[in-house]
Amino acid sequence: MGLLLFVLFGLVVGFLARAILPGRQSMGLIMTAILGMVGSLLGGFLGSMLSGEGFGRVHSAGLLGSILGALIVLALATMGSRRRSLL
Numbered sequence: 333m334g335l336l337l338f339v340l341f342g343l344v345v346g347f348l349a350r351a352i353l354p355g356r357q358s359m360g361l362i363m364t365a366i367l368g369m370v371g372s373l374l375g376g377f378l379g380s381m382l383s384g385e386g387f388g389r390v391h392s393a394g395l396l397g398s399i400l401g402a403l404i405v406l407a408l409a410t411m412g413s414r415r416r417s418l419l
Contacts, residue, residue: 371402
């Protein structure tokens with residue numbers, strides 16, 4: 333049940349990140365969910381490093397950190413795909 337909730341949370345975070353970042357991102361539901369999950373892990377890791385709390389604990393700003401992490405991952409993926417299309 334926890335894995336299913338993590339995938340759903342990743343999908344929501346991925347959709348929010350794609351809505352916030354301008355431009356066209358051509359990815360399906362699975363890639364959006366993976367983007368959100370990776371961004372959630374990155375945001376949670378960075379948040380726990382800054383706050384000094386444990387990595388597995390839920391923070392009050394977890395959704396915001398997850399969205400920021402997903403935005404970072406999406407920006408890096410967009411830059412990587414643009415670079416490949418130019419070559």
